[in-house]
Amino acid sequence: MSYKIKSRIWIESKNNVLLGEGRVHLLKAIQETGSLSKAAKSLNISYKKAWQLLDSVNKSAKKPVTINTVGGKGGGGAELTDYGKSLILAFDEINKNCWAFLDKELERIKRL
Amino acid sequence: MSYKIKSRIWIESKNNVLLGEGRVHLLKAIQETGSLSKAAKSLNISYKKAWQLLDSVNKSAKKPVTINTVGGKGGGGAELTDYGKSLILAFDEINKNCWAFLDKELERIKRL
DNA sequence: TTTCGTTATATTTGCTTAAACATAACGAAA
DNA sequence: TTTCGTTATGTTTAAGCAAATATAACGAAA
Numbered sequence: 001m002s003y004k005i006k007s008r009i010w011i012e013s014k015n016n017v018l019l020g021e022g023r024v025h026l027l028k029a030i031q032e033t034g035s036l037s038k039a040a041k042s043l044n045i046s047y048k049k050a051w052q053l054l055d056s057v058n059k060s061a062k063k064p065v066t067i068n069t070v071g072g073k074g075g076g077g078a079e080l081t082d083y084g085k086s087l088i089l090a091f092d093e094i095n096k097n098c099w100a101f102l103d104k105e106l107e108r109i110k111r112l
Numbered sequence: 113m114s115y116k117i118k119s120r121i122w123i124e125s126k127n128n129v130l131l132g133e134g135r136v137h138l139l140k141a142i143q144e145t146g147s148l149s150k151a152a153k154s155l156n157i158s159y160k161k162a163w164q165l166l167d168s169v170n171k172s173a174k175k176p177v178t179i180n181t182v183g184g185k186g187g188g189g190a191e192l193t194d195y196g197k198s199l200i201l202a203f204d205e206i207n208k209n210c211w212a213f214l215d216k217e218l219e220r221i222k223r224l
Numbered sequence: 225t226t227t228c229g230t231t232a233t234a235t236t237t238g239c240t241t242a243a244a245c246a247t248a249a250c251g252a253a254a
Numbered sequence: 255t256t257t258c259g260t261t262a263t264g265t266t267t268a269a270g271c272a273a274a275t276a277t278a279a280c281g282a283a284a
Contacts (some may be wrong), residue, residue: 003130007121007208009214011221014113043242046273051232062224068231071280075229086224094217095119100122101213105206109123112174112198149260158243163262180261183250187260227284229267237274247255 003109005102009095011087018060019091026053027080027088030066034078054078061087115221119203121207125198129202130172132193135136138165139192139200142178147189 010020031040040050065084070076122132141151152162177196181186
């Protein structure tokens with residue numbers, strides 16, 4: 001059995017993490033469920049952890065990534081902004097390309 | 113100020129980490145000092161942590177990465193095998209190329 | 225104005241991981 | 255056989271981080 005190359009990429013803004021794999025998962029879950037609490041449940045993480053992640057994302061980003069509404073019909077909710085959607089698309093594209101790149105680099109250690 | 117892309121890569125062997133940035137630093141320090149204890153001191157980590165890392169490396173690798181001698185003149189020491197040296201070279205090469213690759217991908221988020 | 229599900233936040237508890245400390249084994253050389 | 259600096263390993267303590275618990279604020283609709 002041969003060696004494998006693994007990687008993690010993330011986007012930073014002024015030394016703070018903006019987007020990583022976990023944060024992208026959370027944003028996608030918000031997009032699908034329309035609320036942060038439901039997104040947290042679908043990812044099996046606590047609401048607090050989800051909120052902290054989302055708060056960090058919105059504080060690190062140059063423009064809001066989600067619009068959160070509190071109170072009212074249904075209690076409120078959260079939805080992605082167009083900016084948030086474009087960030088996710090960019091991250092997924094870069095991540096996919098990175099894995100393809102590393103798959104080529106794997107040749108360098110195939111014979112080790 | 114714009115966003116930055118960061119990454120971490122590592123080599124795995126049967127679901128165990130073989131080589132990452134920290135382990136490569138340790139191996140290079142061993143190469144320079146000739147002993148695990150001196151390498152640990154130079155990296156400001158405890159001897160035990162260094163030993164556990166090195167032990168994990170040698171157990172994950174297909175062939176020994178270091179030869180450790182105990183007792184005798186000078187108390188003993190540790191030195192890299194040719195195989196260990198080639199692993200380090202491969203890791204550094206892949207890592208360097210990955211950063212260059214991501215530097216190109218940075219264009220995708222320059223305007224976000 | 226009461227209800228409801230959500231966002232928002234603080235506090236406490238538990239767990240995993242890292243650090244600190246301690247000690248045995250080794251073997252060449254004096 | 256005593257010394258020395260190293261490898262090798264166990265044990266205990268501390269710290270950081272995740273999880274659990276609790277509660278306030280909100281605002282549309284009934």
